Amino acid sequence: MAAWLAYAITLIITFLAICLLIRLLRRLSGRAAYLPGVRICPRCGSTDISPRSPGSGGASLTGVLPDRYVCNGCGYLDLFPTIGREGVVAFRKEIEKRRKNAR
Ligand SMILES: [Zn+2]
Numbered sequence: 365m366a367a368w369l370a371y372a373i374t375l376i377i378t379f380l381a382i383c384l385l386i387r388l389l390r391r392l393s394g395r396a397a398y399l400p401g402v403r404i405c406p407r408c409g410s411t412d413i414s415p416r417s418p419g420s421g422g423a424s425l426t427g428v429l430p431d432r433y434v435c436n437g438c439g440y441l442d443l444f445p446t447i448g449r450e451g452v453v454a455f456r457k458e459i460e461k462r463r464k465n466a467r
Pocket of ligand 1: 378405406408409410435436437438439440
């Protein structure tokens, strides 16, 4: 009986450890994907973005996400996507393409 109980406890502990490990790995991979990212202006493709000063009338409702930025290139003011550094060139090409199509 005691051996059976020990086996069950070991099984549960192993299961919890694996769950914890998966969660940890997910968090690490998520952070790794985020870190080399840059904020880019969806209008002009500039990466010269400044955080909008808090209290300038655009306080977020949640108070958790003050993610409002202003583009120093064209003055675009909204939410900016974050992309990997290697994606900046492709992103600017995409903007250029869209501009040509709009003409
Ligand atoms: Zn811009």
